[in-house]
Amino acid sequence: GAVVSQHPSRVICKSGTSVKIECRSLDFQATTMFWYRQFPKQSLMLMATSNEGSKATYEQGVEKDKFLINHASLTLSTLTVTSAHPEDSSFYICSARDMGQQSATQYFGPGTRLLVL
Amino acid sequence: AQSVTQPDIHITVSEGASLELRCNYSYGATPYLFWYVQSPGQGLQLLLKYFSGDTLVQGIKGFEAEFKRSQSSFNLRKPSVHWSDAAEYFCAVGAWAAGNKLTFGGGTRVLVKP
Numbered sequence: 001g002a003v004v005s006q007h008p009s010r011v012i013c014k015s016g017t018s019v020k021i022e023c024r025s026l027d028f029q030a031t032t033m034f035w036y037r038q039f040p041k042q043s044l045m046l047m048a049t050s051n052e053g054s055k056a057t058y059e060q061g062v063e064k065d066k067f068l069i070n071h072a073s074l075t076l077s078t079l080t081v082t083s084a085h086p087e088d089s090s091f092y093i094c095s096a097r098d099m100g101q102q103s104a105t106q107y108f109g110p111g112t113r114l115l116v117l
Numbered sequence: 118a119q120s121v122t123q124p125d126i127h128i129t130v131s132e133g134a135s136l137e138l139r140c141n142y143s144y145g146a147t148p149y150l151f152w153y154v155q156s157p158g159q160g161l162q163l164l165l166k167y168f169s170g171d172t173l174v175q176g177i178k179g180f181e182a183e184f185k186r187s188q189s190s191f192n193l194r195k196p197s198v199h200w201s202d203a204a205e206y207f208c209a210v211g212a213w214a215a216g217n218k219l220t221f222g223g224g225t226r227v228l229v230k231p
Contacts, residue, residue: 043221093160108161
């Protein structure tokens with residue numbers, strides 16, 4: 001149980017284009033999902049908290065107009081990197097909080113590696 | 118604010134030897150504590166968690182961790198390491214009062230020698 005998927009697993013795009021990453025909880029419902037960014041050999045940095053049916057909450061320093069988050073259902077959140085630039089290249093990981101379990105446990109997706117040329 | 122420190126960036130251990138990874142946290146109240154493992158290019162897998170109760174927590178893959186409130190620590194241990202345990206290990210702190218956000222330590226990379 002508690003499986004989270006991400007799609008795509010890796011994507012290469014040209015500078016200036018937009019890229020959408022999907023995060024799905026496969027066997028549980030999640031009112032809250034989280035989006036993280038991880039640079040090589042570093043820890044995870046929380047970008048935003050995605051809440052089903054409401055606006056996402058962004059961490060300080062994260063541009064909400066650049067990283068658009070939509071949490072349209074209890075099993076799906078999407079992160080769109082708009083007008084991507086090479087500095088946006090990174091490993092993006094989502095997590096989902098199981099509504100039915102003790103509240104703080106997050107289950108992580110396998111990550112999406114984004115390369116912007 | 119929450120903070121998590123993993124003092125060891127790298128640890129090398131021989132296969133079959135014991136392993137201990139250190140984690141210290143700073144938080145005003147008792148937080149939720151987690152250990153996750155990440156293989157290269159992969160997401161994070163939950164090894165174990167502590168919310169309350171027994172301070173010695175058993176996890177998957179033969180791992181255990183002990184919460185010591187007096188030392189603000191949550192160290193991870195495994196009695197006998199397997200080559201497949203080579204990975205990056207992250208300690209994380211969460212709290213209901215912080216919106217259940219997780220704060221991660223910097224990670225410890227474990228290398229296993231044959």
